[in-house]
Amino acid sequence: MSRRPLITALETHDIRFPTSRELDGSDAMNPDPDYSAAYVILRTDAAIEGHGFAFTIGRGNDVQTAAIKALAPFVVGRRLDDLGALYKEMVHDSQLRWLGPEKGVMHMAISAVVNALWDLKAKIEGKPLWLLLGEMAPEEIVSLVDFRYLSDAITQREALDILRRAEPGRAERIARLRSGGYAAYTTSPGWLGYDDDKLRRLCKEAMDLGFTQIKLKVGADLRDDRRRMRIAREVCGPGFRIAIDANQRWDVGSAIEWVNELKEFEPYWVEEPTSPDDVLGHAVIARALAPIKVATGEHVQNRVVFKQMLQAGSLSILQIDSARVGGVNENIAILLLAAKFGVPVCPHAGGVGLCELVQHLAMFDYVAVSGSAQDRVIEYVDHLHEHFVDPVVIENGRYQAPEAPGFSAAMRPESIAEYAYPGGPVWLGAGSEALESL
Amino acid sequence: MSRRPLITALETHDIRFPTSRELDGSDAMNPDPDYSAAYVILRTDAAIEGHGFAFTIGRGNDVQTAAIKALAPFVVGRRLDDLGALYKEMVHDSQLRWLGPEKGVMHMAISAVVNALWDLKAKIEGKPLWLLLGEMAPEEIVSLVDFRYLSDAITQREALDILRRAEPGRAERIARLRSGGYAAYTTSPGWLGYDDDKLRRLCKEAMDLGFTQIKLKVGADLRDDRRRMRIAREVCGPGFRIAIDANQRWDVGSAIEWVNELKEFEPYWVEEPTSPDDVLGHAVIARALAPIKVATGEHVQNRVVFKQMLQAGSLSILQIDSARVGGVNENIAILLLAAKFGVPVCPHAGGVGLCELVQHLAMFDYVAVSGSAQDRVIEYVDHLHEHFVDPVVIENGRYQAPEAPGFSAAMRPESIAEYAYPGGPVWLGAGSEALESL
Numbered sequence: 001m002s003r004r005p006l007i008t009a010l011e012t013h014d015i016r017f018p019t020s021r022e023l024d025g026s027d028a029m030n031p032d033p034d035y036s037a038a039y040v041i042l043r044t045d046a047a048i049e050g051h052g053f054a055f056t057i058g059r060g061n062d063v064q065t066a067a068i069k070a071l072a073p074f075v076v077g078r079r080l081d082d083l084g085a086l087y088k089e090m091v092h093d094s095q096l097r098w099l100g101p102e103k104g105v106m107h108m109a110i111s112a113v114v115n116a117l118w119d120l121k122a123k124i125e126g127k128p129l130w131l132l133l134g135e136m137a138p139e140e141i142v143s144l145v146d147f148r149y150l151s152d153a154i155t156q157r158e159a160l161d162i163l164r165r166a167e168p169g170r171a172e173r174i175a176r177l178r179s180g181g182y183a184a185y186t187t188s189p190g191w192l193g194y195d196d197d198k199l200r201r202l203c204k205e206a207m208d209l210g211f212t213q214i215k216l217k218v219g220a221d222l223r224d225d226r227r228r229m230r231i232a233r234e235v236c237g238p239g240f241r242i243a244i245d246a247n248q249r250w251d252v253g254s255a256i257e258w259v260n261e262l263k264e265f266e267p268y269w270v271e272e273p274t275s276p277d278d279v280l281g282h283a284v285i286a287r288a289l290a291p292i293k294v295a296t297g298e299h300v301q302n303r304v305v306f307k308q309m310l311q312a313g314s315l316s317i318l319q320i321d322s323a324r325v326g327g328v329n330e331n332i333a334i335l336l337l338a339a340k341f342g343v344p345v346c347p348h349a350g351g352v353g354l355c356e357l358v359q360h361l362a363m364f365d366y367v368a369v370s371g372s373a374q375d376r377v378i379e380y381v382d383h384l385h386e387h388f389v390d391p392v393v394i395e396n397g398r399y400q401a402p403e404a405p406g407f408s409a410a411m412r413p414e415s416i417a418e419y420a421y422p423g424g425p426v427w428l429g430a431g432s433e434a435l436e437s438l
Numbered sequence: 439m440s441r442r443p444l445i446t447a448l449e450t451h452d453i454r455f456p457t458s459r460e461l462d463g464s465d466a467m468n469p470d471p472d473y474s475a476a477y478v479i480l481r482t483d484a485a486i487e488g489h490g491f492a493f494t495i496g497r498g499n500d501v502q503t504a505a506i507k508a509l510a511p512f513v514v515g516r517r518l519d520d521l522g523a524l525y526k527e528m529v530h531d532s533q534l535r536w537l538g539p540e541k542g543v544m545h546m547a548i549s550a551v552v553n554a555l556w557d558l559k560a561k562i563e564g565k566p567l568w569l570l571l572g573e574m575a576p577e578e579i580v581s582l583v584d585f586r587y588l589s590d591a592i593t594q595r596e597a598l599d600i601l602r603r604a605e606p607g608r609a610e611r612i613a614r615l616r617s618g619g620y621a622a623y624t625t626s627p628g629w630l631g632y633d634d635d636k637l638r639r640l641c642k643e644a645m646d647l648g649f650t651q652i653k654l655k656v657g658a659d660l661r662d663d664r665r666r667m668r669i670a671r672e673v674c675g676p677g678f679r680i681a682i683d684a685n686q687r688w689d690v691g692s693a694i695e696w697v698n699e700l701k702e703f704e705p706y707w708v709e710e711p712t713s714p715d716d717v718l719g720h721a722v723i724a725r726a727l728a729p730i731k732v733a734t735g736e737h738v739q740n741r742v743v744f745k746q747m748l749q750a751g752s753l754s755i756l757q758i759d760s761a762r763v764g765g766v767n768e769n770i771a772i773l774l775l776a777a778k779f780g781v782p783v784c785p786h787a788g789g790v791g792l793c794e795l796v797q798h799l800a801m802f803d804y805v806a807v808s809g810s811a812q813d814r815v816i817e818y819v820d821h822l823h824e825h826f827v828d829p830v831v832i833e834n835g836r837y838q839a840p841e842a843p844g845f846s847a848a849m850r851p852e853s854i855a856e857y858a859y860p861g862g863p864v865w866l867g868a869g870s871e872a873l874e875s876l
Contacts (some may be wrong), residue, residue, distance in 0.1 A: 033533065033536075034533070056533070056537060059531065059533035059534050060505075060537045062508065063543065063544065063547075064537060067501045070498055094468050094470065094495075094500060095470075095471065098471075098494050099501065099502060101686070101714070102545050102715075104537060105542050105544055106542060108537070148689065149689055150689070151689040152690040152719060152722070192783050250449070250590040251588070251590060252589070252590040254587060254589075275586075275587040275588060276539070277587075277739070277742040277743055277746075278742050278746065279718065280717065280749055281587070281746075284590070299539065300506050302715065308716065308718045309719055312718060
């Protein structure tokens with residue numbers, strides 16, 4: 001097969017799951033999400049496709065889909081080539097960058113297309129993405145990164161040094177991933193919409209399944225949070241890692257006060273205590289709450305904000321997201337930054353297909369960047385995996401290394417059809433009215 | 439007339455001006471912009487409309503327009519009511535905020551709709567917006583602001599105190615604006631696409647027209663910048679304020695080196711030296727280049743980033759933009775922050791209609807917030823004003839206070855038709871091919 005197939009079409013789908021009907025995924029800021037994907041398929045002249053998507057939680061998924069469609073001229077009619085150059089071409093487009101730059105809808109659209117290109121490339125190479133990246137030469141990896149705005153924190157030379165230092169152990173770490181997988185933690189017990197019995201049962205289940213960490217959503221009501229944390233601590237016992245997640249609910253002062261009220265239950269980290277844009281605010285919170293760790297990243301818009309968070313000590317757990325920043329390429333930059341600053345990366349996942357994607361990035365980090373699995377866990381949420389062609393496999397609380405070629409991004413055709421919005425069978429009827437009402 | 443007309447429709451237009459044909463508006467990051475507006479008209483059951491828009495520079499204006507359309511359910515079928523509550527409803531929508539939060543395409547869309555609502559409200563009240571706001575009670579002004587994520591820098595109480603302190607002089611300042619206007623500076627001489635003779639001529643013209651400050655685009659080529667700065671300084675003479683604008687071209691280190699090479703020509707401020715997201719980077723640059731001032735804001739995404747820039751000393755000139763953050767309401771928050779930190783606001787303008795809008799905000803600031811005109815100038819660019827129903831009026835280098843009711847946002851119907859993209863007469867033919875080619 002040619003390694004440079006011609007991309008013949010960029011096809012988009014607005015796919016929405018009516019998750020608000022069950023309150024799966026409910027938290028202090030997102031009471032009724034309908035987990036959605038602005039989905040893209042790159043068709044080629046070979047018998048192979050690249051799939052990617054941006055994750056949203058309902059309204060606006062049409063806008064996100066339109067933004068992906070606007071990127072068609074960058075890829076359609078072109079041969080799959082240097083993905084460093086193509087990524088930079090999209091990010092640096094002088095007219096499109098006005099819509100960001102490098103943030104929000106347009107940047108997430110770039111993410112979806114870049115990830116679809118990587119899915120395509122990994123399929124062509126016949127490898128799962130984590131392995132494709134994990135076997136690349138340091139020089140090639142560095143060429144994928146846009147160092148603009150980063151040079152005061154990490155230079156190309158420093159990045160190369162980090163990658164070269166990790167080279168000797170690569171083969172051993174690849175083998176370890178293939179035999180034992182990568183540690184996961186689960187958020188499934190912790191949604192705000194669940195009652196105490198369900199919380200208790202799911203905490204117990206999480207431990208039985210081999211997870212060594214869970215996470216609870218907090219921030220809506222302090223008394224509820226104290227009761228739920230007490231239950232979780234009782235079930236899980238002392239020392240078991242229980243993270244809490246406020247989903248940006250607080251101002252700086254209230255974050256500190258609120259978490260102090262939960263201190264006796266020993267939260268391991270507090271996630272998204274305030275605005276994801278507030279580098280300085282996170283730094284104040286981190287200093288005030290130590291030794292409780294501050295974790296953030298799922299809504300951090302790009303590498304420039306991550307850079308500052310590392311410079312300012314705003315976080316001690318860095319949570320990459322596979323589909324918010326500019327896709328694989330920008331996530332490599334962020335992994336390099338984290339390695340430079342010695343901060344462990346614990347990816348955000350859940351949503352639609354985020355587990356499927358981000359496992360590849362965490363495993364690549366372990367193989368070729370940080371070279372470490374210490375204090376690193378990938379989030380796991382057991383929602384919606386049945387819609388994917390190569391769903392994640394969790395055993396003994398660990399992500400098993402994917403072996404299928406690609407980025408595990410492809411959704412099953414039946415799911416794409418069934419959950420199409422607003423015309424799919426799931427949305428014809430009462431559901432669509434509920435979604436459209438404000 | 440009822441003061442609460444029913445909003446019956448939200449209508450959008452993709453309007454693009456082929457400015458790249460003339461190199462008006464060319465700078466180091468934006469070599470060939472086609473100045474564009476994602477334009478919105480709110481129709482009502484009264485004989486009155488609200489107009490607003492987001493400014494873009496070409497590609498992606500369709501995405502921006504789609505994002506505005508997605509906000510229709512928030513306004514259509516509703517009566518014009520409390521604009522504080524309605525603004526917060528849009529910004530806090532739990533599903534839409536996933537697309538930001540509060541940044542990029544979705545936030546600019548909110549800006550367009552919020553500004554159109556204010557245009558409508560000011561027309562109903564029969565006042566230009568600056569006066570409508572400038573005569574509001576401090577309590578009412580504060581109710582328009584979303585203080586979420588701001589309380590570590592400014593509380594509602596502090597905001598109220600600032601506004602109350604400015605109350606006594608309001609009438610006098612309103613009278614002064616009506617007689618003498620508000621100081622402007624001009625960017626017209628400084629575009630990179632112009633040759634030296636044109637630069638020289640336009641510098642001279644700017645002084646003859648009564649402007650007391652000009653601005654040059656820099657950052658593409660250091661030798662060119664030195665030559666152009668030398669010419670401008672020669673024409674304008676010592677002490678005349680010449681600002682320079684790099685449009686985000688540099689990393690932190692190169693910003694400092696480059697501007698040091700221009701120091702002998704005494705730039706008054708350096709604008710957008712690096713990424714608008716880099717709060718800490720701007721702070722490093724500001725410390726290194728003092729007493730040259732750092733100015734930024736046209737691409738600062740929201741009040742949370744402005745807050746940090748003030749906290750960190752990243753800027754000493756704050757440049758609000760009328761159509762990037764969440765419209766009038768969020769700009770009031772930013773004006774209050776600037777007043778709290780004692781930093782002068784010198785609005786960004788130019789583009790399509792940004793002068794028309796932002797003059798109202800600067801004048802409101804003078805009347806009711808900062809109460810000061812010291813070191814404050816509104817940018818002026820003499821492009822595209824002929825397309826507006828109530829274009830800005832500049833006399834003796836000063837914006838004359840608008841008197842027509844509304845926000846000066848309405849474009850002439852003939853211009854909306856002529857520059858419609860891709861179907862308008864201007865785009866039928868060779869022009870549209872040029873725009874679509876990458």
